[in-house]
Amino acid sequence: MGRTILSATSIMCGLVAFCGLAGAGEVWYVDDDAPANFTTIQAAIDAASDGDTIIVRDGYYTGPGNRDIDFKGKAVHLKSENGPENCIIDAQGSEGERHPGFIFQSGEVEDSILEGFTVKHGYAYSGGGVYCKNSSPTITKNTIIDNTATNEGGGIYCYESSPTITSNIIANNKARQGGGIHCKNSSPTITKNTIAANTTSGDGGGIYCYSSSPTITNNTITDNTTSNCGGGMFCLVSSPTMTNNTIIGNRVTGAGGGIFSYGSSLAITNNILTGNVGSSAPQISAHGPVLTVIYSNVAGGRWAAYVGEGCTLTWGPGNIDADPLFADADNGDYHLKSEYGRWDPKANGGNGGWVVDSVTSPCIDAGDPASGYSNEPQPNGGRVNMGAYGNTGEASKSAGYSLVVTTSGSGTGTVQLSPPGGGYESGTTVTLTAVASPGSFFDHWEGDLSGSANPATILMDGHKNVIAYFIYPQLTVLSAPIVDVAITGTRAGSTPYTADCDLHEVVALTAPESVSVGGKTYYFEMWFVDNVSVLPSDERPFNEVEVTMGDGHTVLAQYDWRLPGDYDGNCKINVLDLIYVRNRLGTTCSE
Numbered sequence: 260m261g262r263t264i265l266s267a268t269s270i271m272c273g274l275v276a277f278c279g280l281a282g283a284g285e286v287w288y289v290d291d292d293a294p295a296n297f298t299t300i301q302a303a304i305d306a307a308s309d310g311d312t313i314i315v316r317d318g319y320y321t322g323p324g325n326r327d328i329d330f331k332g333k334a335v336h337l338k339s340e341n342g343p344e345n346c347i348i349d350a351q352g353s354e355g356e357r358h359p360g361f362i363f364q365s366g367e368v369e370d371s372i373l374e375g376f377t378v379k380h381g382y383a384y385s386g387g388g389v390y391c392k393n394s395s396p397t398i399t400k401n402t403i404i405d406n407t408a409t410n411e412g413g414g415i416y417c418y419e420s421s422p423t424i425t426s427n428i429i430a431n432n433k434a435r436q437g438g439g440i441h442c443k444n445s446s447p448t449i450t451k452n453t454i455a456a457n458t459t460s461g462d463g464g465g466i467y468c469y470s471s472s473p474t475i476t477n478n479t480i481t482d483n484t485t486s487n488c489g490g491g492m493f494c495l496v497s498s499p500t501m502t503n504n505t506i507i508g509n510r511v512t513g514a515g516g517g518i519f520s521y522g523s524s525l526a527i528t529n530n531i532l533t534g535n536v537g538s539s540a541p542q543i544s545a546h547g548p549v550l551t552v553i554y555s556n557v558a559g560g561r562w563a564a565y566v567g568e569g570c571t572l573t574w575g576p577g578n579i580d581a582d583p584l585f586a587d588a589d590n591g592d593y594h595l596k597s598e599y600g601r602w603d604p605k606a607n608g609g610n611g612g613w614v615v616d617s618v619t620s621p622c623i624d625a626g627d628p629a630s631g632y633s634n635e636p637q638p639n640g641g642r643v644n645m646g647a648y649g650n651t652g653e654a655s656k657s658a659g660y661s662l663v664v665t666t667s668g669s670g671t672g673t674v675q676l677s678p679p680g681g682g683y684e685s686g687t688t689v690t691l692t693a694v695a696s697p698g699s700f701f702d703h704w705e706g707d708l709s710g711s712a713n714p715a716t717i718l719m720d721g722h723k724n725v726i727a728y729f730i731y732p733q734l735t736v737l738s739a740p741i742v743d744v745a746i747t748g749t750r751a752g753s754t755p756y757t758a759d760c761d762l763h764e765v766v767a768l769t770a771p772e773s774v775s776v777g778g779k780t781y782y783f784e785m786w787f788v789d790n791v792s793v794l795p796s797d798e799r800p801f802n803e804v805e806v807t808m809g810d811g812h813t814v815l816a817q818y819d820w821r822l823p824g825d826y827d828g829n830c831k832i833n834v835l836d837l838i839y840v841r842n843r844l845g846t847t848c849s850e
Contacts, residue, residue: 284310284335291318291325299324300337300348309334315376317345326350326358326381330373330396332365339375343402343428346375352382352407359383360406363394369423371396381406385441386416387432395421403427408434411467412441413457421446430455436493437467438483444469450476451651455591459485462519463493464509472498479593479647482508488544489519490535496522503529503626505593505647510536514565515544524549529626531583531593531646533558540565545572553577554627556645577627583646584620594648595620599638600656600679602648613656613679622646624657637684659684660719664691669811670699670729683719690714693727700762702730702809732760732808736768738816741776746816748803754816760808770802770816781818788814 287303288295295316297303301324303313313335325348330337339346352358360378363371373389378401381387387406389398403414413432415424417440424447429439438457440449454465464483466475480491490509492499497520506517516535518525525545532542532555542557543550546567554577557563563580566572584596586603594601596616606612626632626643634650635643638659643649660683664674672695683689692714693701703711705726717723738744738754745751748768750758760766774781786793786804789812793804806812 284308284312287311287313288316289313290316291320300328301325304328304330304333304335304337307333307335309370312336312338314338314340315346316340319347319349321349321351326352326360327362328360329362330365330367330371332367332371334368334370336370336372337374338372342375343377343400347377347379349379350381350406352380352387354382354409357382357384359386359388359390360403361389362386363390363396363420363422364392365394367394367396369395369397373398373401375400377402377404379403379405383407384409385411385418387413387434388429389415391416391420391422391445392418393420395423397423397425398427399423399425401427403429404431406432408432408437408441410435411443412437413459414439415441417442417445417447417471419444421448423448424450424452426451428453428455430457432457434459436461437463438485439465441467442469442471442473442497444471446472446474448474448476449478450474451647452478453481453591454478455481455483457483459487461485462487462489464490464511466492468492468494468497468499468523470496473500475499475501476503477647477649477651478504479591480504480506480509481591481593482510484510486512488513488537489515490537491517491532492519494518494520494523494525498524499526501525501527501530502630503643503645503647503649504531506530506532507534507588507593508536512538514539516541517543519544520550521546522548525551527552527555529630529643529645529649530555531622532556532563533583534588545570547571549573554625554630554645555579556581556583556622556625577625579621579625581621583622584616584618586616593646594653595622595644595646595655597623597655597657599658600636602653602655619657620644620655623655637687658722660687660722662689662717662719662723662725664725664727666727666729667705668702668728668730669733670702670731671696672699672701672727672729674725674727685720687719688716689719690716691725691727693729695729698733698759699729699731702728704728730762730810732762732764733811734758734760734766734806734808735811735813736816737813738770738818741774741781741818744770744774744816744818746770762808764808766806766808768804768806768814769800772802774818779820781820784817784819786814786816788812790815 289297289303350358350360360381378388387408388403413434414429438459439454464485465480490511491506516537517532543564547570551573560580586592586594598619600613603614604611622645624640624642630643632643635654640657644654648654675692677690695701707723708725735757744754750766783802
């Protein structure tokens, strides 16, 4: 068969993808119901050579050629065009007709890559979803679900293999041992996976290790179940290294809801174990020879870990027993809450983004000081976080220097920060932009920032507190002791009333000199502005007032029903009446 890269009918639609892969070998396309190089995945692998890329277009792939897919030792990159949601491999296996999804059994190495597929309904003795024997492929960004192994490895089976298993969802798979992943005489690298809701009739709901030395890093191992021991992981005569994993909600009828080890040397660093359930030792059950737990958050503390006879325990330093403050554990979000910035996969319409919480997890900056932290976003406190997102780009942020922004004034508004978040490394320049709500206006900054410039910048050379002062130029007009007084002027109305004004508007109001209410006449006495009396002035009539609208103001027209003649001959009157006498009648008198 000729090795044309693309058929003429598909050259235009494949041009962009092809150009992006130029120089990486030839590119083959698979599509089961449209023009392409091949209609089945196996046919494409059979034709490909080392270094080639096979792109499988969106579709639902079943039947011969699209199950039992064997890489045959070739270093090819097999990938879906648009991710696992759009490219599904349904092996349609059953007890009567066994078919795994993929097979690696011919010495494949890391350049044999399986990427971006949903692999489901595989059924095999071992390795229902993916079977690895004497091989070390790369298995990445797949969704491996609903597969069954009657013996070992419902999702993935590794025998004398060292695959790289990274960034996959491995869920709802079943086996006798190792519902999610089974390792035998192997040293796989298992990193950044979601290993959830897998089940076994024996041991190791999430992961089972026998005579193996896996490196298990940055995974969430959750809600797996077994009928015996080791809900999250079961280790038999193995030496796993577990760093920065979150192990939660796993359940067993026996011991070790989170982890069970026997005859193994188990090293646990920067992990979070909580909410696991077992008849004994809900978090960890270890039966020699070595259990080391350092810089980890273990619910229940030391006594939630059972250490059998002959097992040497190293507990600490750095272990804590505290609520990890997950973002939303009930819905599978195990990011750590932070006042300084937490990655939320659901933010921005599902594209993800940084949000700020009202509390900060005790697991932030609580990992091993000797562990790397350079992949954590700034500010990171110079120390790795515990849990699955430690030393990753999704690690929750820590204080560094905190920038706390509040608002004040009669108006309302918000302040946007660039870069976003509330914590920053020293020397960062942050731009603050005040955004007033409708009807309000930004006026000025207070605290560690001054002036009225908007936007404004601040240098983070320490903890900072900034107040954004917003004003709402609303005028409230009252009268006392009577109401329904008709006020004239630029913002006229009948008391009591309010008027929304323009910023810096000069409002002029005039109160009637007298008002008759219920057969009694009330005489204007004076104006109050924000509870401060307005003293007489030769520049305006006594019953007029002017108010410049910056912030909101309240003005009151004060009336009195008494005439000056109502006072006794000694003219004993208070200050307000004195002002009235002078302004209203032109009379002079002294106290």
